[in-house]
Amino acid sequence: MKRKPEANKLCLSCRRPCKQAAAVxxxxxxxxxxxxxxxRENWKQLEFDLISSL
Numbered sequence: 001m002k003r004k005p006e007a008n009k010l011c012l013s014c015r016r017p018c019k020q021a022a023a024v025x026x027x028x029x030x031x032x033x034x035x036x037x038x039x040r041e042n043w044k045q046l047e048f049d050l051i052s053s054l
Contacts, residue, residue, distance in 0.1 A: 007019040010026050015033045
């Protein structure tokens with residue numbers, strides 16, 4: 001079974017399959033295609049007053 005070499009940090013966020021090895025130094029890539037920006041929301045846990053309702 002073949003293991004994939006570790007990808008370069010710039011290539012990790014790219015959607016293209018042409019990932020470069022981690023040993024390669026890349027400052028920019030003309031084929032860089034970032035993934036879609038996903039809006040994330042942090043949900044807060046609601047606090048219920050369980051002790052007073054007993």
